[in-house]
């Protein structure tokens with residue numbers, strides 16, 4: 001992250017990213033610790049490729065370190081075309097240094113990331129939402 005990057009510029013990056021990602025059916029999240037970005041994106045292969053190309057072709061990135069590229073069956077963050085979450089440097093370092101290969105039945109880095117994002121997921125089941133119940137006597 002360049003020194004002096006303003007909140008306003010960051011907001012513009014995130015809203016521009018969300019607009020493009022929405023068009024190509026990509027969802028994801030951007031964690032920001034004031035020094036580095038940690039980004040997770042998911043979607044169809046051609047959509048991801050389009051986003052990767054946009055990031056690769058941009059002059060805004062000095063160094064990109066990929067940590068994960070794998071097939072998934074369901075989206076981990078279907079809620080956001082792109083959102084950004086302010087976090088601490090220990091959190092981003094923890095993610096960068098996590099295991100991103102399969103370990104047993106899970107990918108530890110993914111579990112860590114989803115655990116961090118879960119408190120930010122939109123609330124489901126608030127007033128007005130539809131409900132269903134079932135019972136058996």
Ligand SMILES: Cc1cc2nc3c(=O)[nH]c(=O)nc-3n(C[C@H](O)[C@H](O)[C@H](O)COP(=O)(O)O)c2cc1C
Pocket residue numbers: 013016017018020021028030037039041051054055056057058059060082
């Ligand atoms: C940390 C970071 C993450 C980004 N993520 C995305 C993204 O998910 N989707 C997207 O379309 N653009 C994303 N962008 C924006 C592009 O990389 C790029 O800035 C944009 O295409 C404008 O090009 P320019 O920087 O050369 O002016 C991101 C930019 C930054 C700095």
